[in-house]
Amino acid sequence: MIQDARVVAGFTGAGISTESGIPDFRSPDSPWMRHKPISFALFLQSPEARRDAWRRKFAMDDLYRGARPSTGHRGFASLVATGRMPAVITQNIDGLHQESGLAPDQVIELHGNGTYAKCLACGTRHELDWVRRCFDVDGDPPDCRSCGGILKTATISFGQTMPEEPMRRAQKLTASCDLFLVAGSSLVVYPAAAFPAFAKENGARLVIVNREPTPLDRVADLAIHAEIGSVFSVFLS
Ligand code: NAD
DSSP states (O other), rough: TTTTSSSSSEEOOOGGGGGGGGOOSSSSGGGGGGGGGOOOOHHOHHHHHHHHHHHHHHHHHHHHHTOOOOOHHHHHHHHHHTTTTOOOEEEOSSOOOHHOOOOOOEETTTTEEEEEEETTTTOOOEEEEHHHHHHHHHOOOOOTTOOOOOOEEEEETTTSOOOEEEEHHHHHHHHHHEEEEEEEEEEEETTTTTTHHHHTTTOOOEEOOOOOTTTTTTOOOOEEEOOOHHHHGGGGG
C-alpha cells in the first residue's frame, strides 16, 4: 500500500513512545492516570494548581529523562526520508519524532510540546531548566521574563483551545493523502481521532498498527494488532 501511494500521512499516539520507555495514557498502572488532570481553566485560576502542575511535570521528567527514539520513531523518519510522507501528525508531546531526525516542519504536534515552556500571554519560549531552577529556589514557577505572564509547558491541556496552525496543517495533509498510517493510538481522543476517519471518508486507504483494537478498525483497510517495533523494523532494513 505504501508503494502504491502518492502521499502518505503518518499519525502517531502515545503507543509509539512506550518502546522508548514512556508509558502511554490508558494502559493499566499508567502514571498519567494517577492524578486527576489539571484543566486549563483551573491552571489559569489557581496558583496552587500551577504549582501542582509544575511539580508533576518535573517528577515525570525525572522518570523519563533518558528516553530515546524507538524503532517506530525511526521507521517513520525513514518513511519521511523517502519523500512520500510529507509529515507525521502526532498527539505526543515528548519531542521524540524530532529527535529521530525529523525537521520541525515534518512533525505536526496536535497537543503541543512538553520539552519547553511558553508564556500564555506573549508566547515567549522559556527553557525548562531555567523554570526548574527558579521553582527549586522559590517553590513557585517563575513569571515570563518578557512580560510577567503565566508560564505553562507548551502543551495543550484539557479545556485548552487546539492550536490553529497544526490543526490547519493536519487537515491539509489528511485531505491530500491517499494512505493514512496510524501507529500507537487508541483513537478515542478527539478532535485528533477525527483525522483518520476523515482520511478514510475522503477516499484514502487507512492502516492502523496498534497492540489493541481501536474503534476505527472496522473501517480500516488493514489493522495490525502487534508491537510497533516489530512492524516498523521493516522500514529500517
Ligand atoms: P493512548 O494511551 O490512549 O493509546 C495508546 C495505544 O497504543 C493503546 O491502544 C495501546 O494498546 C497502544 N500501544 C502501546 N504501546 C504499544 C506498542 N509498543 N505497540 C503497539 N501498540 C502499542 O494514547 P493516545 O491515543 O495517543 O491518546 C492519549 C493522549 O495522551 C494523547 O493526547 C497524548 O498526547 C497524551 N500522551 C502523550 C504521551 C507522549 O507524549 N509520549 C504519553 C502519554 C500520553
